[in-house]
Amino acid sequence: MNQITTTNGFSSLExxxxxxLNDYLKTFIEVxxxxxxxxxxxxxxLTQLYAIVIKTIELSGxxxxxxxxNQTIKNVAGFVYEYVLQNYKGATxxxxxxxxKMGISGEFGEFVGFGTVTFTKFIKSYMSYSKREQAIKExxxxxxxxxxxxxxKIFEQNLQIANYFFKxxxxxxxxxxxxxxxxxxxxxHLPSIYEFLYSNYQISFSxxxxxxxxxxxxxxxxxxxxxxGLKDADAKGYQNIITSVIDNQNKTFDNYVxxxxxIFLTLKLKQQGKTFDNLKRI
Numbered sequence: 001m002n003q004i005t006t007t008n009g010f011s012s013l014e015x016x017x018x019x020x021l022n023d024y025l026k027t028f029i030e031v032x033x034x035x036x037x038x039x040x041x042x043x044x045x046l047t048q049l050y051a052i053v054i055k056t057i058e059l060s061g062x063x064x065x066x067x068x069x070n071q072t073i074k075n076v077a078g079f080v081y082e083y084v085l086q087n088y089k090g091a092t093x094x095x096x097x098x099x100x101k102m103g104i105s106g107e108f109g110e111f112v113g114f115g116t117v118t119f120t121k122f123i124k125s126y127m128s129y130s131k132r133e134q135a136i137k138e139x140x141x142x143x144x145x146x147x148x149x150x151x152x153k154i155f156e157q158n159l160q161i162a163n164y165f166f167k168x169x170x171x172x173x174x175x176x177x178x179x180x181x182x183x184x185x186x187x188x189h190l191p192s193i194y195e196f197l198y199s200n201y202q203i204s205f206s207x208x209x210x211x212x213x214x215x216x217x218x219x220x221x222x223x224x225x226x227x228x229g230l231k232d233a234d235a236k237g238y239q240n241i242i243t244s245v246i247d248n249q250n251k252t253f254d255n256y257v258x259x260x261x262x263i264f265l266t267l268k269l270k271q272q273g274k275t276f277d278n279l280k281r282i
Contacts (some may be wrong), residue, residue: 017142025135031094038089042081048093049077052100057114060104068114079116080123088127090272099126127273140278158196162276165193169266177263178220179255191258194265201279203265213264217256224252 010018010033018029037045053073068076084091102108103122107129111118126132165181165188181188197203205213269275 013143014139017139020142021135021138025131025138027098028129028132028135029139031098032090032092034092034094036089037081037084037091037093037096040093045093046074046077046081049080049096050074052093052097053077053080053114053119056100056104059101060114062114076114076116076119080119083116083120084123088123088271088273091123091127095126096123099123102126102129136273137275137277140274155200158193159276161188162193162197164188165190165262166266166269166276169263169270171267174263174267177259178224179259190262191255194258194262197262197265197276197279200282201276202282203279205261205264209264213260214257217253217260220260221253221256224256 015033018026018033021029050073053076057068080096084096099122100119103111103118103125108122108125111121168181169177177190179190181190269278
């Protein structure tokens, strides 16, 4: 799986790809070329965020109107720090500076004051900004070897379905997903989406991730057992669920595992500002 950045900055391939972007799109990539906030010392980041918040208020020309005391600014900086670690683990301080600058310039609509609501709005709007997404997509495209496999019509159709799921899958609703997802008159078989991705892209999980995926799949599967009127303590109950004729494996449980793997992969990519398009073809 391609990495957006290394711990300390871009690789030579990433720098070369960035140079191929137009000047405006390049600005959205340049601010990623530094150590991520999550890898920096917390106190160092808080000190820098404190200065960034003050500078943002000064640049807005509203510093006299919103004369925040030091403790309030420290509280805002602390909230922003925790918000970024929870929602945007791949963010850098330069990205936040750019987000705040665009925010006070009115790029993300009107705002009132400089509290936590305003700064989190700037960050969230920046991360989903269409030009930023375009820049990242083109940047990854330039990092991809030109010898990739050609896309067939069937491949494109499957990728379209996968990307549709990527769009609707969010942390807040992922717990409600089972093996079949009905959304806006679209019926998606999630294990099939995962099988398509796994068959065409380089996908791997750490032992810890595999354990987490299996654990969540067991919870979903046990709920299925209970709804089926079978007791989870009854070994025969598991055996009576659909099994493969070939190797006697439990296909239903396997589907739950693949569903959870798909959700895990999707959310992880979103946290890193990536999409399925950034996965490396086999």
